[in-house]
Amino acid sequence: xxxxxxxxxxxxxxxxxxxxxxxxxxxxxxxxxxxxxxxxxxxxxxxxxxxxxxxxxxxxxxxxxxxxxxxxxxxxxxxxxxxxxxxxxxxxxxxxxxxxxxxxxxxxxxxxxxx
Amino acid sequence: xxxxxxxxxxxxxxxxxxxxxxxxxxxxxxxxxxxxxxxxxxxxxxxxxxxxxxxxxxxxxxxxxxxxxxxxxxxxxxxxxxxxxxxxxxxxxxxxxxxxxxxxxxxxxxxxx
Numbered sequence: 001x002x003x004x005x006x007x008x009x010x011x012x013x014x015x016x017x018x019x020x021x022x023x024x025x026x027x028x029x030x031x032x033x034x035x036x037x038x039x040x041x042x043x044x045x046x047x048x049x050x051x052x053x054x055x056x057x058x059x060x061x062x063x064x065x066x067x068x069x070x071x072x073x074x075x076x077x078x079x080x081x082x083x084x085x086x087x088x089x090x091x092x093x094x095x096x097x098x099x100x101x102x103x104x105x106x107x108x109x110x111x112x113x114x115x
Numbered sequence: 116x117x118x119x120x121x122x123x124x125x126x127x128x129x130x131x132x133x134x135x136x137x138x139x140x141x142x143x144x145x146x147x148x149x150x151x152x153x154x155x156x157x158x159x160x161x162x163x164x165x166x167x168x169x170x171x172x173x174x175x176x177x178x179x180x181x182x183x184x185x186x187x188x189x190x191x192x193x194x195x196x197x198x199x200x201x202x203x204x205x206x207x208x209x210x211x212x213x214x215x216x217x218x219x220x221x222x223x224x225x226x227x228x
């Protein structure tokens with residue numbers, strides 16, 4: 001079973017629009033971490049955020065914000081006033097305390113910001 | 116130093132060649148990983164090293180041979196690869212347990228001809 005689902009395969013927005021990337025996860029563990037990574041065309045995976053299962057506070061970092069809702073097992077990512085440099089593939093990932101050294105990646109959402 | 120450094124960035128090799136990918140980190144992380152990523156797909160785990168010992172091998176063909184000579188270095192030796200092995204190879208490191216997240220290198224883009 002897919003532990004992390006990113007239903008949006010590709011999204012295109014016009015510059016300055018807001019965009020939300022969805023992430024739904026599945027786990028039986030009570031202790032887990034959720035992540036978002038950005039992968040620009042150059043290839044490196046850039047860490048954006050980590051959230052643990054005990055902290056449901058939403059977080060804002062500049063134009064980025066994250067909405068963590070345990071009730072719906074979702075960890076959505078919003079980019080406000082998108083820019084061309086935001087064009088990349090974004091991966092949501094899950095790490096469970098029980099399985100330790102295992103990252104479960106979602107299938108990724110490819111975001112294109114059109115100037 | 117908060118980086119994972121991978122060399123080379125690009126590699127083209129023939130099916131009879133032997134080559135090695137290198138990965139280095141100086142963050143004191145005791146877990147290191149090799150991932151393979153095909154275009155438009157998420158990274159797939161290949162190997163995990165914990166305290167320089169191989170702890171997970173995700174049924175990877177023997178033409179890929181990992182090596183962890185010390186706590187800062189991770190190599191991936193390549194021999195007799197196939198064209199379908201062409202991909203981006205990512206190295207990552209983490210504190211033991213890995214639940215707090217990985218630091219990824221920028222990858223080696225491998226083409227097998």
